[in-house]
Structures are given as structure tokens and as C-alpha cells.
Amino acid sequence: MELELIEEGKTTLWVPIHDSTATFPPGSAPIFYNPRMALNRDATVIVAACTEPRTYLDAMGASGIRGCRVGYETGTTVTINDRDPDATTLIKKNIDHLGIDASATCRDANALMSEEPFDFVDLDPFGTPAPFIDAGIRSSVRMIGITATDTAPLCGAHLKAGIRRYMARPMNTDYHAEVGLRILLGYAARMTARYDRGIIPQFCFAHEHFVRLHLKLARGTQAADQTLAQMGYIYQCTGCPYRTEGSGFFPEPKVCPHCGKQLNTIGPLWTGAIQDPEFLSVMNERLPGSGISSPDELGKILTCCMQEPVISFSYDYHKLAKAYRVSPGPIAGVLESLQNMGYSASRVHYSGYCIKTNAPLETLRDCLTAQ
Ligand code: SAM
Known part of the structure; x- marks a missing residue:
């Protein structure tokens, strides 16, 4: 060798x-x-x-x-x-x-x-x-x-x-x-x-x-x-960008509050x-x-x-913009709007295109469409 x-x-x-x-x-x-x-x-x-x-x-x-x-x-x-x-x-x-x-x-x-x-x-x-x-x-x-x-x-x-x-x-x-x-x-x-x-x-x-x-x-x-x-779970909607976290050991079957579709269960995870x-x-x-x-x-x-706030998921900024049919402005603008409203919001270390926030999805959508 x-x-x-x-x-x-x-x-x-x-x-x-x-x-x-x-x-x-x-x-x-x-x-x-x-x-x-x-x-x-x-x-x-x-x-x-x-x-x-x-x-x-x-x-x-x-x-x-x-x-x-x-x-x-x-x-x-x-x-x-x-x-x-x-x-x-x-x-x-x-x-x-x-x-x-x-x-x-x-x-x-x-x-x-x-x-x-x-x-x-x-x-x-x-x-x-x-x-x-x-x-x-x-x-x-x-x-x-x-x-x-x-x-x-x-x-x-x-x-x-x-x-x-x-x-x-x-x-x-x-x-x-x-x-x-x-x-x-x-x-x-x-x-x-x-x-x-x-x-x-x-x-x-x-x-x-x-x-x-x-x-x-x-x-x-x-x-x-x-x-x-x-330990807990992430519940990810199959029909729209909605996602949420749940705690405990036993996943609960959930329905998306936005579009009524079934949520997929991811986990158990930290x-x-x-x-x-x-x-x-x-x-x-x-x-x-x-x-x-x-x-x-x-x-x-x-x-x-x-x-990064302690949240188990993030949103791909471009996919979100596509789902809401808007052309995305700068990520920094969306982060600033969310922070000005008192929410935690940051970029993520593993992707240049993702946003982590504790804001509800509808608030995130409003910030995105206002850009
Ligand atoms: N730590 C190294 C580095 O930073 O370059 C790389 C390690 S390499 C990914 C994995 C090594 O684990 C191999 O050299 C392999 O021979 C060794 N290995 C695989 N199974 C093993 C085991 N059961 N016990 C000890 N060594 C093992």
C-alpha cells in the first residue's frame, strides 16, 4: 500500500x-x-x-x-x-x-x-x-x-x-x-x-x-x-405545507386543520x-x-x-412560495417580518433555503405573500 x-x-x-x-x-x-x-x-x-x-x-x-x-x-x-x-x-x-x-x-x-x-x-x-x-x-x-x-x-x-x-x-x-x-x-x-x-x-x-x-x-x-x-413526533400534511409537533410515545392519528387531509407521522424522534x-x-x-x-x-x-429555535422542522422557502403561487422575495425580509411580530425565526444550518419559525403557517404565508 x-x-x-x-x-x-x-x-x-x-x-x-x-x-x-x-x-x-x-x-x-x-x-x-x-x-x-x-x-x-x-x-x-x-x-x-x-x-x-x-x-x-x-x-x-x-x-x-x-x-x-x-x-x-x-x-x-x-x-x-x-x-x-x-x-x-x-x-x-x-x-x-x-x-x-x-x-x-x-x-x-x-x-x-x-x-x-x-x-x-x-x-x-x-x-x-x-x-x-x-x-x-x-x-x-x-x-x-x-x-x-x-x-x-x-x-x-x-x-x-x-x-x-x-x-x-x-x-x-x-x-x-x-x-x-x-x-x-x-x-x-x-x-x-x-x-x-x-x-x-x-x-x-x-x-x-x-x-x-x-x-x-x-x-x-x-x-x-x-x-x-x-421524545415525540412530527406530523406532516400530505396535501399542503402544514406540519406540527407532538410529544409522548404514542402517535395520534391527526387531520390537517388547513386542508382536511391525513397527516403523516414521522418518528419517534427527539x-x-x-x-x-x-x-x-x-x-x-x-x-x-x-x-x-x-x-x-x-x-x-x-x-x-x-x-435556530428549538423546533423539529423547517420550511423550504421556495417550495412554500410555489405552494402559495408567489414569487419569493429575499428570505431576510420574511425573517425580519416574523421577528418584528414577536416570533422566533431563523435560517437553518443544513440548507440555504429553509426557514425555522414558531409562527403559525398562515402568518408565514402572509409574510411571504407581502414580500
Ligand atoms: N474514523 C475514520 C476517519 O475519520 O477517517 C474513518 C473510519 S471508517 C468510516 C470505518 C472503520 O471502521 C474502518 O476502518 C473499518 O475497518 C472499521 N470497522 C468496521 N467495523 C468495525 C468493528 N466492528 N470494530 C472495529 N472497527 C470496525
Whole structure:
């Protein structure tokens, strides 16, 4: 295997030579390395810098880039694991190259996580993280990071696969990225509550082809009950742009108050906050001078996440304008009108075309048509 030395953030690392034509999809390379996930790893580095874990496990290391970056850029003691012996050899080479406080292990991630506790556990498998979340939660003392790249099942494009993996019904809506994020969060919440523990989302976002969660774990039945109290559903109309949220475990059949059609039920999913705003501002303060590879892009995501109200859905501005047969003016004008009326209204981090607001649909329509 031919290697090349690359630089990501402040870290230099040996990875298999990246030939996008010879190794497509990236998972077919002998040892996985995808430069397009740099922003995902940047987020991990900043979260680790802000939470200062005593120990960090990169449970699926591949080249070891994520764990090596956490070790080198934050000074954390890391363990980097992969069940592939060739990957483990490369991880060892990278640990030696960087001279960091790290160990490499060649284990099945679920076996390792069932045996050893780590302050911060990080799951970054191919596709779905569902088979690793239970052991990940049992192993994690304080924090868990979870990446999912199976956005088609999570977001409703592959409905049956989504139901099988996450025991929830997704739906391919104009806010499908948020549906995927909240279905994964809901799954993690239910897995965690079984152990009388709860989740407190710190920084969770959807970007391009992945969803990434950073969760603080809390102990006790109260934390578990508070977690489950944040589960619920989205009800999406099949005939018009109407959508609403509902809480609890048991979906109620509902009818659209606007057009009388049946509402589709999406979930169960997490309907609580997906960010801790204070944590986001601490992260934001760390960006300048952090040396990560995409500070501006991550900064934009953080700023947008700080502004988003705690609502589980958004509206695609152009689709809304089409439904109401108006030509859309600037989004900023609509947001300003809603805010002037006392409603929360913001853009969303996962799309340039969506609006999040607690205004009723008819108010949103009036603002749109008045532009
Ligand atoms: N974290 C890496 C990064 O940021 O570049 C990418 C990890 S790659 C998507 C997934 C890795 O998980 C592969 O190297 C694969 O060998 C490893 N893997 C898959 N199943 C595993 C398991 N059950 N236990 C441990 N490693 C596993």
C-alpha cells in the first residue's frame, strides 16, 4: 500500500494515496481516508478541546486520523482502535510519527467498548452507527460522538431500512436532514435511557452526506426520564405545507386543520434542543487560532445553530412560495417580518433555503405573500 503524508488541521499524517477514481467509493480503499470529512473531524477536535476528556476512544480509526488529531491538537490521551490489522499497523505508524500519548488496538469495537470505559467515546463507522450505540453508551463515562453517513435510511429515502435500523419512521420532506438528525438522536436517547442515564445534546449537526452528534451523558433516573420526555413526533400534511409537533410515545392519528387531509407521522424522534447554546459559544471562541482546517465553515454552522429555535422542522422557502403561487422575495425580509411580530425565526444550518419559525403557517404565508 502506497502512503502519502497529508496535513489536516495542525496534524500531519500518513494515509493511503488518495486516488478518487481508483478507490470509489472511499470505503473500497484498503484503508479508509476521506478528506471530505475534515470538517466533521474539525468539530470533534474543538469539542474535545472544550470538554477536556481524560481519555478518548476513536473506536473505528482506519488511518487513525480522528484520534491522532484529538491527541496531537488537544493533548488528550487517546486510544485508537480498528478491527482491521492493516489499519492498526498504519495507526501505530501515525502515533509514532506524531509522538502522541496514544495506544493502538485491533479489536472488534463492540467487544472493546463492552470491556473498557473511556471518558469520550467516538463512533465513526461505515454507514449506520446503530449496531455500536449500545456498547458506546455503556463504555462512555461522560461524552459520546456519533457519525452516521447512512443519510438515505435516516432521512426517509430508504424508508424500510430506516425503520429497521432506528425503529422509527423517517420521511423524505423538505427538512429531511433535520428528520435524520432527530431520528438518530431519538435512537441514542432510547438506548441511553435503558441504563438509567440521559443525553444532553451539546453540538449536533447535519452536513452534506453525514449527521454528527456530540452528546453529554448524565446519570440517574431523573436524567433518563427527562431524556424520554423529549421524545415525540412530527406530523406532516400530505396535501399542503402544514406540519406540527407532538410529544409522548404514542402517535395520534391527526387531520390537517388547513386542508382536511391525513397527516403523516414521522418518528419517534427527539423533539428537544439539539444544541447547548453556551457550549456553542465556548466552541466559537476557540475557533480563531485553533488551526483546524475549516474554521470559517464550522464558524458559519455554529452561528446558525445558535440562532435556530428549538423546533423539529423547517420550511423550504421556495417550495412554500410555489405552494402559495408567489414569487419569493429575499428570505431576510420574511425573517425580519416574523421577528418584528414577536416570533422566533431563523435560517437553518443544513440548507440555504429553509426557514425555522414558531409562527403559525398562515402568518408565514402572509409574510411571504407581502414580500
Ligand atoms: N474514523 C475514520 C476517519 O475519520 O477517517 C474513518 C473510519 S471508517 C468510516 C470505518 C472503520 O471502521 C474502518 O476502518 C473499518 O475497518 C472499521 N470497522 C468496521 N467495523 C468495525 C468493528 N466492528 N470494530 C472495529 N472497527 C470496525
